[in-house]
Amino acid sequence: MSTSADTHxxxxxxxxxxxxxxxxxxxxxxxxxxTRHGRGIWGHLGVFRSVVADHPLAVRGECRASHRGSxxxxxxxxxxxRDGGTNRQSSTETSSAxxxxxxxxxxxxxxxxxxxxxxxDGGCSAGRKQRDLRHRLQAPERPxxxxxxxxxxxxxxxxxxxxxxxxxxxxxVQIEACGVCHSDLHLRDGFFNMGDGKRLDxxxxxxxxxxxxxxxGGTVVARGPDAGSVEVGERRVVYPWIGCGxxxxxxxxxxxxxxxxxxxxxxxxxxxxxxxxxxxxxYLFAFGDRxxxxxxxxxxxGLAAYGAVRKVQSRVDxxxxxxxxxxxVGFAALRLAQAVTTASIIAVDVEPKTLxxxxxxxxxxxxxxxxxxxxxxRRLTDGGAPAxxxxxxxxxxxxxxxxxxxxxxxxxxxxLFGGQLRTALxxxxxxxxxxxxxxxxxxxxxxxxxxxxxxxxxSAIPVQPRxxxxxxxxxxxxxxxxxxxxxxxxx
Numbered sequence: 001m002s003t004s005a006d007t008h009x010x011x012x013x014x015x016x017x018x019x020x021x022x023x024x025x026x027x028x029x030x031x032x033x034x035t036r037h038g039r040g041i042w043g044h045l046g047v048f049r050s051v052v053a054d055h056p057l058a059v060r061g062e063c064r065a066s067h068r069g070s071x072x073x074x075x076x077x078x079x080x081x082r083d084g085g086t087n088r089q090s091s092t093e094t095s096s097a098x099x100x101x102x103x104x105x106x107x108x109x110x111x112x113x114x115x116x117x118x119x120x121d122g123g124c125s126a127g128r129k130q131r132d133l134r135h136r137l138q139a140p141e142r143p144x145x146x147x148x149x150x151x152x153x154x155x156x157x158x159x160x161x162x163x164x165x166x167x168x169x170x171x172x173v174q175i176e177a178c179g180v181c182h183s184d185l186h187l188r189d190g191f192f193n194m195g196d197g198k199r200l201d202x203x204x205x206x207x208x209x210x211x212x213x214x215x216x217g218g219t220v221v222a223r224g225p226d227a228g229s230v231e232v233g234e235r236r237v238v239y240p241w242i243g244c245g246x247x248x249x250x251x252x253x254x255x256x257x258x259x260x261x262x263x264x265x266x267x268x269x270x271x272x273x274x275x276x277x278x279x280x281x282x283y284l285f286a287f288g289d290r291x292x293x294x295x296x297x298x299x300x301x302g303l304a305a306y307g308a309v310r311k312v313q314s315r316v317d318x319x320x321x322x323x324x325x326x327x328x329v330g331f332a333a334l335r336l337a338q339a340v341t342t343a344s345i346i347a348v349d350v351e352p353k354t355l356x357x358x359x360x361x362x363x364x365x366x367x368x369x370x371x372x373x374x375x376x377x378r379r380l381t382d383g384g385a386p387a388x389x390x391x392x393x394x395x396x397x398x399x400x401x402x403x404x405x406x407x408x409x410x411x412x413x414x415x416l417f418g419g420q421l422r423t424a425l426x427x428x429x430x431x432x433x434x435x436x437x438x439x440x441x442x443x444x445x446x447x448x449x450x451x452x453x454x455x456x457x458x459s460a461i462p463v464q465p466r467x468x469x470x471x472x473x474x475x476x477x478x479x480x481x482x483x484x485x486x487x488x489x490x491x
Contacts, residue, residue, distance in 0.1 A: 145491070146273035147471040148209040152190030156272065156472045159209065165222065169280045171230055172222040173238060177296040177465070178271030178489045179215030179328065180474050183416060187212055187266065188475060193418025195395065206267055213271030213489070214240040214264055217287070217296030221275075229281045236284035237295050238276065239446045240264035241303075256440050271296075272471050274491040285446060288454035293465050293488045297328060298449060300440060301486055302458070305333035305391075306449045307441035308414050309340065312387035315410060316343035320381040322404050324348045324368070325391035325415055326358055328461070328486035333389060334363060335459040339452065346380050348373070348400070354484050357462060368400065377404040385409060389438075395419035402433065410434045461485045 143160040150157045166172045186192055187210075192200040216238040220230055230236070243250040243258025250258050262279070264270040269277070278284065287295035312321060321343040323334055330349070337343055338361065347358035348366045355365040366376045377400075378384055384406025390397050393415025401411045402423055413435065427433065441449070452458045462485025466474050474487050 144273060144275050145468070146211045146269070147468065148211050148272070149188055150209045152188070152203060152208075156188070156212070156475070157209070158469070163275055164277045166224040166227065166277060168224045169226045170224045171220055171227050171278045171281050171284065173216070173218040173236065173276050173278055173284075174221045175216060175218040175271055175274055175276055175491055176235075177217045177293045178213040178273075178468075179297040179299075179301065180213070180471075180478060180487045180489060181215060181300050181328065182478065183214075183300075184212045184265070185475055185479055186416060192416060195418065195420030205261075210267075211269040211271070211273050211276075212265050213273070214266060215296045215299045215301065215486075215488075216240060216264065216271035216276055217292040217299075218276070220284070223281070227281050230284055234284075235287070235292065237287050237299055237450070238264065238271075238278055239283040239285060239303075239443055240266070240270065240299055241440050241443075242268075242279060242283060253444055254442050256442055272468065272489060274468070282443070285450045286454065287450060288456075290453060290460075291463075293463050293490065294460055295453070296488060297332065297461065297463065297486045298453060299446075301328040301332045301461075302336070302449055302453075303441040303446055304329045304414055304438070305336050307445055308389045308391075308412050308438045309333055309336050310445070311412050311436060311438055312389065312410060313341055315386045316341055318342050320344050320346055320385045322346045322348065322377055322381070322385045322388035322401065323363075323391065324388060324397050324401055326351075326354045327391065327483065329414060330389075330391035331358070331461045331485050333391065334358060334361060335461055338362070339457050339459060346377055346385070348377070351481065351484070357484055361459075368397070374400055374403045381406070387412070389414060391415045393417045393419075395422065399423070402435075405431075405433055408432045410436065412436050412438050414438050463488055465490050 142163075144163045146159050146161065147156040148159050164172060187202060187206075190201070190203050192202065194200050218235070218238075220232050220234045220236065223230060223232065240263050241256035242262045242264065243255035244260040244262065245255070247258060247260065249255070256263075261267050264276060264278070265272075287298070316337075321337055321341070323330055323337070323345060326334065326347055326349040330347075331354075334345060334347055337345055345361075345363040346366060347355065347363040348368050349355050349358070350368050352367075355367060359365045364380050366373055366380070370376065381404065385404050386406055386408070387410045388401040388404055389412045390401045391414050392398075393413055394417040397415065397417070398411070398413060398419075398421050401413075405411060408431070411434070414437075421435070428435075449458070464483065464485065464487045466487055466489055468489045468491040471489055474489065477483060478487065
């Protein structure tokens with residue numbers, strides 16, 4: 001914990017309670033309660049930096065209490081503001097301030113009486129503030145709020161559960177933002193449309209209730225004893241596409257393709273919540289100075305876009321690239337392609353506002369609803385494009401993509417709308433066409449992407465922050481096509 005001459009500190013309503021070895025502190029900024037346990041009758045009381053410097057309870061200087069004969073303390077919870085500007089204590093970490101509590105000049109040790117030993121730097125007792133807050137210290141620990149899938153095809157339900165304690169290499173992240181993806185819709189429905197009335201069942205391997213949401217950004221608030229490479233208070237984007245870690249696919253660095261997926265928000269609890277448990281700090285990535293409502297989208301829309309652009313990059317430098325579908329992933333691909341290739345972009349969508357936003361980036365635009373959409377694209381590409389990326393994944397969009405390719409062209413399908421691809425098979429060998437799928441990206445691709453983000457290479461996409469409580473409404477808006485860029489839930 002750093003200090004400076006300008007630092008404001010507060011007692012945060014700390015009080016000592018003769019309940020065995022328990023001491024309780026209250027944070028007036030967010031209503032959280034912090035309890036310490038020790039061997040002695042009074043217990044330890046730590047020092048915390050106030051998140052509101054001008055709060056009526058804030059005092060300049062430090063307020064500490066020591067405990068005679070006790071050397072152990074175990075915090076239960078210490079929450080801080082969501083912007084990551086304050087330190088957080090976890091159930092597996094002990095504040096270093098406790099060890100220094102009796103070392104600072106001008107502070108007398110605790111005594112066996114109410115208020116004994118509590119003094120500000122100016123020598124004024126803080127006992128009165130303890131008494132004023134004592135009635136507020138009985139507040140229970142805040143539960144974790146989530147919006148969960150409890151039945152397939154039904155609206156999400158608000159639930160309250162106990163906040164998990166990380167063990168081993170686990171890390172607990174307080175969620176600040178979570179993007180909403182079309183795949184969340186498919187998971188809510190419980191199936192993918194395979195065309196001709198066929199469905200791919202998504203209920204296998206998933207236990208309900210399940211917290212959806214895989215584009216997660218937030219602040220580390222607790223860590224297990226073996227999660228040594230991350231510190232409490234760090235703000236990170238979470239890589240959600242976690243595999244089993246032991247199969248050949250995972251060992252080759254392709255965890256996102258693991259047959260035993262443990263992806264957050266897909267088979268494990270995800271980000272439509274205020275906290276999420278991450279199995280290892282290697283899945284956490286720094287994001288520089290980008291707003292977290294934007295940074296969280298890199299975990300899926302950004303990563304899926306980057307993986308697809310990488311597959312066509314060698315074909316399109318200095319040549320046309322057709323991008324079909326400008327939702328969150330498609331718009332991210334548009335900006336990435338402009339950043340990492342020299343391709344001329346032809347952006348295709350059905351929404352006028354989306355096409356206008358694409359045109360403002362310098363891309364040529366085509367309305368897919370036009371009867372001559374394919375002819376317009378071929379004209380813009382001088383007879384056909386060397387590559388097209390379909391971020392819709394419908395029968396219509398895939399057919400349009402194939403119809404705009406030049407001989408030897410590549411169609412990359414990313415979208416999961418559903419249906420069947422219908423084409424004359426002889427055209428594939430006669431025109432040497434290639435069709436390839438692309439599913440999000442590997443941890444290594446995530447690392448590459450976040451390096452581009454931190455250097456400012458990747459341009460921003462439109463983001464619409466929405467309250468976490470609107471999770472179901474946001475899913476409905478996404479289904480109805482009422483989104484430009486990415487809608488992001490904010491707890």
